[in-house]
Amino acid sequence: MLIKPRLLWLVMAEGHYPFYLINLKARLLMSVGQWQESERLYRGMLAALDRLEDGLPAATVKNQLGYVLLQKGEGKEALPLLEEVYRHDLENGYEEEAAKPLLNMGNIHKNIGDYTRALEHYRLAVELGQGNGDLETVALAWGNIGLVEWYRGEYEEALGSVERAMALARESGNIQQIGIAHGTIGNIQYSTGRFREALESYRRQMEIARNIGDKYSLRVALNNMGAIHDVRGEYAEEKECFLLSLEIARQLGNRAGERVVLGNLGGVCVNTGELEAAGDYFRKSLELAEDLGDRRGIGITFYNLGLLASMGGDHRGALSLFSRALPVLEELKAKDFWCLCLLRRSEAEFATGERVQAINSAEKALTIAMEVNQGEAACQARILLALIEHRIGRADTEEAKAKILAELQGDDEALKARVRVALFRLTDSEENRGEARAALTKLLETTPKHEYRLMLDSLI
Numbered sequence: 001m002l003i004k005p006r007l008l009w010l011v012m013a014e015g016h017y018p019f020y021l022i023n024l025k026a027r028l029l030m031s032v033g034q035w036q037e038s039e040r041l042y043r044g045m046l047a048a049l050d051r052l053e054d055g056l057p058a059a060t061v062k063n064q065l066g067y068v069l070l071q072k073g074e075g076k077e078a079l080p081l082l083e084e085v086y087r088h089d090l091e092n093g094y095e096e097e098a099a100k101p102l103l104n105m106g107n108i109h110k111n112i113g114d115y116t117r118a119l120e121h122y123r124l125a126v127e128l129g130q131g132n133g134d135l136e137t138v139a140l141a142w143g144n145i146g147l148v149e150w151y152r153g154e155y156e157e158a159l160g161s162v163e164r165a166m167a168l169a170r171e172s173g174n175i176q177q178i179g180i181a182h183g184t185i186g187n188i189q190y191s192t193g194r195f196r197e198a199l200e201s202y203r204r205q206m207e208i209a210r211n212i213g214d215k216y217s218l219r220v221a222l223n224n225m226g227a228i229h230d231v232r233g234e235y236a237e238e239k240e241c242f243l244l245s246l247e248i249a250r251q252l253g254n255r256a257g258e259r260v261v262l263g264n265l266g267g268v269c270v271n272t273g274e275l276e277a278a279g280d281y282f283r284k285s286l287e288l289a290e291d292l293g294d295r296r297g298i299g300i301t302f303y304n305l306g307l308l309a310s311m312g313g314d315h316r317g318a319l320s321l322f323s324r325a326l327p328v329l330e331e332l333k334a335k336d337f338w339c340l341c342l343l344r345r346s347e348a349e350f351a352t353g354e355r356v357q358a359i360n361s362a363e364k365a366l367t368i369a370m371e372v373n374q375g376e377a378a379c380q381a382r383i384l385l386a387l388i389e390h391r392i393g394r395a396d397t398e399e400a401k402a403k404i405l406a407e408l409q410g411d412d413e414a415l416k417a418r419v420r421v422a423l424f425r426l427t428d429s430e431e432n433r434g435e436a437r438a439a440l441t442k443l444l445e446t447t448p449k450h451e452y453r454l455m456l457d458s459l460i
Contacts, residue, residue, distance in 0.1 A: 023061070030068060035253050039068045059088045063101050071216070073255030073292045075108040082108070096132030099125040103141055111256055113295030113332050115148050122148075139168035139177050143184060150188055151296065153335030153372035159188050179208030179217050186224055191336060192373055199228050219248040219257055226264060230271070233447035239268045259288040259297050266304055270311070273450035279308055299328030303341045306348075311454065315348040322348065339368040339377050346384055355392050359385065379407045379415055383422045390426060400426055414452075417443045421455055433459055 026041040042065040049058040063085045069078035082101040089098035106121030122141045129138035146161030162184045169177035186201030206221035208214070226241035242265045249257040266281030282304050289297030306321030322345040329338040346361035366381035368374075383404050390400035404426065408419045420436035440456040 023064070026064065030064070035068050035071055039065065039072070042068060059085045059097075063104065066101065067104050070104055070107055070111070071256075072253045073111075073259075073288075075111055075293070079105065079108050095128060096134070099128035099132065099134060099137045099141070102128065103137055103144070106141070106144060110144065110148055112293045113299075113328070115152065115332060118148055119145060135168050135172040136174055136177070139165045139172065139174065142168065143177065143181055146184055146188075150184065150191065152333040153191075153368075155188050155192055155372065159185065162188070175208055175212055176214055176217065179205050179212075179214065179221075182208070183217070183220055183224055190224075190227060193375065195228065195231050198224075202228065215248055215252060216254065216257075219245045219252070219254065219261075222248070223257075223261055223264065226268075230268070233449065235268055235272050235448070239265065242268060255288055256292060256294065259285050259292065259294060262288065263297070263301055263304060270304075270308060271449045271451070273453065275308060275312065275450075279305070282308065295328055296332055296334060299325045299332065299334065300337050301325075303329070303337055303344070306341070307344055310344060310348055310351075311451065315351045318348045319345065319352070335368050335372045336374065339365050339372070339374055342368070343377055343381055343384070346381075346388075350384065350388055350391075355388055358388050359392075362388065376412070376415065380418065383407055383418060387422060387425060397426065413439070413443045414447065417452065417455070421459070424459065 022041055022045055026038045026045070029035075029038040029041070042061055046058060046061050046065065049061060062081045066078040066082040066085070069075070069081070082105045085101040086098050086105065089095065089101070102121045102125040106118045106125065109115075109121060110118035122145045125141040126138050126145075129135075129141060142161050143165035146158045146165060149155075149158035149161055162181050166178060166181040166185070169181060182201045183205040186198040186205065189195075189198035189201060202221055202224045205217065206225065209217035209221050222241045222245040226238045226245070229235070229238035229241060242261050246258060246261040246265065248254075249261055262281050262285035266278045266285065269275070269278035269281060282301055286298065286301040286305070288294075289301055302321050302325035306318040306325060309315075309318035309321055322341055325341050326338070326345070329341055342361045342365035346358045346365060349355070349358035349361060362381050362385045366378055366385070369378035369381060386395065386400045386403035389395040390397065395403070401423065404419055404422045408416060417436070417439040420432065420439040424432040424436045426432075437456065437459050440452055440459070444452050444456070
């Protein structure tokens, strides 16, 4: 059996055996999310190895320490360590080992929203890992490629990448990676409206995480399950999932995860009408995102704060916040939030009389929604365009009515309610007011979202 060069020190009985034992303990602690203790061990090992002036094992420890720092959201400290390891591997002829620091470097760039550089690192990690037969690293790289593609709304490509990761994880028998792949597949299914399939994927992710004691993956799975409860209007259960996820994130020192969950808790509070609490959660999420350099998080949180301002009737304030979110979301090609932000900006522009700008924003939102198969957002954009065109004289009442009624398809009660509300706003007739009130009342019985209550109140 051939032993990889940089791992020789782990199995040598002479001199390095104590480091082997400590490294084993640190890796086990890392695998169950005890990053603080794992970091302490790695730093102690690194100090001892620096005194021995032995670059070979030091590179291994620095790579592991870089990974721990990455998980804690300390990418600025991790990146120089990982770059040093990568240079060491190339300079000493260990090209087959260089895939590991490359993977972690890619994760740092991914976390701050530099998706182009992240993909460059991941693809090079795939190339090097394949040359060495390192299935674990290649699987992780493909999984992260899929995650970036999902962030960018490239759902078909993302699914292909994650399925490659899943196949490699099964081949190598890596249960943890199989669970991670289930979670990402669930995210893709969720984003394309396949909620039942997403629920099954998240259940598999959670089951594996619990079985192997993977607290980090359990935190992610709980966060994902919260999204399913959101679709069902089960806000108490959703909040419980997010609070459990937040507790684990804080136990682990997982600041990036904490940022995500704080934002999601803000979203739950928006749905339940706890707008002050929502603002508190969003501002905490923004503070963490800015501290971490998490550009995706910054863009999403400014969008959420803008949405909150709109719900409070401060459309000018909302436009200011949306203007801070949009350049970031556009640059990152975060098409799901980019689309929603354009749509909500269009509504705010329409409310403030900026009708030409409102049309431009709605048309852009519609284009993106159709690109990424976001049917609900596309319907909302077409309804809004019909109302604006009628208001500025581009369409008469019957033409606008026909366009709005064309969206009345399927069994989506939320969409039916939006159509009825739009018809009332178009015609201002008592008949349409009554139909809109009836549709919203029925919708609120199953989905008690604060947005729908505000819509109902506006019809009085």
